[in-house]
Amino acid sequence: MNSQMDMFGRGPDDGEKQSANRATTKKPTPRVADTEEMARALEATGAYRVIRKLVPPEISPDPRPGYPRIGVIVDTETTGLSHRTDEVIEIGAVSFTFNDGGEFGDVIGVYGGLQQPSAPIPAAITKLTGITDAMVIGQSIDQRQLDLVVGPADLVIAHNAGFDRPFCEKLSGTFGAKAWACSVSEVDWPARGFEGSKLGYLIGQSGYFHDGHRAVDDCFALLEVLMRAAVPGSETPFAELYQASLRARARIFAENSPFDMKDKLKARGYRWADGSDGRPKSWWIEVLGDLVEAELQYLRTEIYNRADAEPLVSLLTAVDRFKA
Numbered sequence: 001m002n003s004q005m006d007m008f009g010r011g012p013d014d015g016e017k018q019s020a021n022r023a024t025t026k027k028p029t030p031r032v033a034d035t036e037e038m039a040r041a042l043e044a045t046g047a048y049r050v051i052r053k054l055v056p057p058e059i060s061p062d063p064r065p066g067y068p069r070i071g072v073i074v075d076t077e078t079t080g081l082s083h084r085t086d087e088v089i090e091i092g093a094v095s096f097t098f099n100d101g102g103e104f105g106d107v108i109g110v111y112g113g114l115q116q117p118s119a120p121i122p123a124a125i126t127k128l129t130g131i132t133d134a135m136v137i138g139q140s141i142d143q144r145q146l147d148l149v150v151g152p153a154d155l156v157i158a159h160n161a162g163f164d165r166p167f168c169e170k171l172s173g174t175f176g177a178k179a180w181a182c183s184v185s186e187v188d189w190p191a192r193g194f195e196g197s198k199l200g201y202l203i204g205q206s207g208y209f210h211d212g213h214r215a216v217d218d219c220f221a222l223l224e225v226l227m228r229a230a231v232p233g234s235e236t237p238f239a240e241l242y243q244a245s246l247r248a249r250a251r252i253f254a255e256n257s258p259f260d261m262k263d264k265l266k267a268r269g270y271r272w273a274d275g276s277d278g279r280p281k282s283w284w285i286e287v288l289g290d291l292v293e294a295e296l297q298y299l300r301t302e303i304y305n306r307a308d309a310e311p312l313v314s315l316l317t318a319v320d321r322f323k324a
Helices: 002-008 014-024 032-045 123-128 143-150 161-171 173-177 199-205 215-227 237-246 259-268 287-303
Strands: 069-078 088-097 103-114 155-158 180-182 249-254 271-273 282-288 312-316
Touching: 002 014, 069 123, 069 143, 069 161, 069 215, 088 123, 088 161, 103 143, 103 161, 103 215, 143 173, 155 161, 155 237, 161 173, 161 180, 180 237, 199 215, 215 237, 249 287, 259 282, 259 287, 282 287, 287 312
Parallel strands: 069 155, 155 180
Antiparallel strands: 069 088, 088 103, 249 282, 249 312, 271 282
């Protein structure tokens, strides 16, 4: 009986030999070229979609000629949503060259820095960003290094500039005099085939993944999305964004509009200003410069019911937009 069992069992040294073999025999790490070949093979079947890890471009010590303009992508991580009461705990900035056609040149500068806030970081923020109180103890943003990256910029880009700009201006006065563009509101992402405008959607549908909600990583992710044309040779999202930043806009304030018109104004895209930020206490909307007269006519006929109504109009440039 014992001899029959031994036929199907292991010898006394077999386990030790197999353990030794496992310890000494390691599977070779696939080369990058091999893994890329496997990814392409999977994609070629039509049954798989491969998402690649985003590899940021390197800083160019010798930028190519022909790209005379400088853009800076910025991203902030904060303790909350209000620039009045909350604080920046991290900022990232990536500068790059481009030309008047919106074509990308080279990455020429990167800055990332953490900062300890005056109070503990809320648990929800740590869960979202991964930034803990221990990470920011004794940390402060280097204003000089940040200004070296941002100072030469012709255009500052943020993915929701209305949020990031007020926080950035609290950190450095350099941001206040810059032209700003918003990659959420000034690019028609649905027309480009994207299901949403959140950065996670954009980078995922572009075929990449990255470490989200860390400032510099988000900057590089946005750069990748903005510079990637849907079809080689077609207009990039950045070219669209840059052209949008050059177009004149205006804010129209529907002061003293009838109370019972508020739902109609809201449905049209008007937002409420409570007067606390210096704007008139009223409903307001921002439109392209060539649409101002049409919007005024709408207010006169549909809201005020007075042909002589003269709502306040404030003309804007990219330097004025997205301020608090």
